[in-house]
Amino acid sequence: MGSTVSFLLLLFLSTINHISSESIIKLPSDNDISGGNRKVRADDNVVCDSWRLAAETNNAGAWNGVPARCVKFVAEYLTGERYRSDSEVIGKLASEFAKRVRLEGEGRDAWVFDIDETLLSNLPYYQDNGFGSVTFNETSFDDWVNVAEAPALAASLSLYKELQELGFKIFLLTGRSEHQRNATEANLLFAGYSNWERLILRGSSDQGKSATLYKSEKRAELVEEGYTIHGSSGDQWSDLWGYAVASRSFKLPNPMYYIP
Ligand SMILES: *[C@@H]1O[C@H](CO)[C@@H](O)[C@H](O)[C@H]1NC(C)=O
Numbered sequence: 207m208g209s210t211v212s213f214l215l216l217l218f219l220s221t222i223n224h225i226s227s228e229s230i231i232k233l234p235s236d237n238d239i240s241g242g243n244r245k246v247r248a249d250d251n252v253v254c255d256s257w258r259l260a261a262e263t264n265n266a267g268a269w270n271g272v273p274a275r276c277v278k279f280v281a282e283y284l285t286g287e288r289y290r291s292d293s294e295v296i297g298k299l300a301s302e303f304a305k306r307v308r309l310e311g312e313g314r315d316a317w318v319f320d321i322d323e324t325l326l327s328n329l330p331y332y333q334d335n336g337f338g339s340v341t342f343n344e345t346s347f348d349d350w351v352n353v354a355e356a357p358a359l360a361a362s363l364s365l366y367k368e369l370q371e372l373g374f375k376i377f378l379l380t381g382r383s384e385h386q387r388n389a390t391e392a393n394l395l396f397a398g399y400s401n402w403e404r405l406i407l408r409g410s411s412d413q414g415k416s417a418t419l420y421k422s423e424k425r426a427e428l429v430e431e432g433y434t435i436h437g438s439s440g441d442q443w444s445d446l447w448g449y450a451v452a453s454r455s456f457k458l459p460n461p462m463y464y465i466p
């Protein structure tokens with residue numbers, strides 16, 4: 207009798223043990239994937255797409271340069287239809303929000319746009335400069351800015367025009383410096399932008415400040431002037447957070463570089 211109970215208990219315990227080990231999800235190992243002993247790395251596309259998501263959601267924090275194994279992925283993302291599609295979805299969501307905003311009128315309803323990788327795309331420059339995988343060269347980038355032929359990001363151009371029709375005042379808040387004002391204005395007009403309310407660039411007293419601080423200070427000045435910042439669009443978190451933030455912020459994709 208005693209031994210039968212022990213046997214049943216043992217059987218019961220081994221069943222539990224069996225169930226619990228089976229209830230843990232087993233992920234395929236590298237060996238399972240390759241079907242043999244040959245070690246294969248996880249697909250770069252999968253790993254790099256996860257890295258991109260981590261960068262965009264700021265889980266990656268202040269990242270410095272595209273990981274070497276992801277340069278090809280980033281190049282394909284930016285030059286393929288995915289970047290365009292991501293930007294269009296964000297532009298559409300911004301537009302839907304803007305249409306729901308109850309404007310206060312009196313010309314005090316503001317929307318703040320960043321410029322680089324938001325209104326203008328510097329993809330032609332980055333295409334020749336490693337898609338963010340090489341150290342930023344200020345000299346060659348400034349040369350590119352002076353050419354003033356960066357194309358518009360299509361989704362941002364249509365949002366920009368729609369916001370103007372809805373009655374928003376458009377403020378352009380950029381990390382570019384005051385000495386680049388002419389080239390920046392010329393480039394914006396070249397790309398199809400016009401009738402912005404104000405173009406704000408870094409003056410001498412703004413040099414050396416983080417983008418987050420500089421942009422917060424400038425937004426706070428707008429609020430002090432009586433503007434309500436309903437929306438803000440930028441490719442960097444530093445375009446959007448800090449203080450005097452917009453009611454809604456729209457983060458455009460940029461897997462090439464991170465500005466604090
Ligand atoms: C940066 O760009 C300038 C102008 O194109 C070039 O002369 C210089 O060699 C570059 N510097 C580096 C470190 O690549």
Ligand SMILES: *[C@@H]1O[C@H](CO)[C@@H](O)[C@H](O)[C@H]1NC(C)=O
Pocket residue numbers: 385388
């Ligand atoms: C910018 O353009 C204005 C008028 O076109 C001109 O007077 C000024 O010298 C230019 N500034 C620079 C820094 O090129």
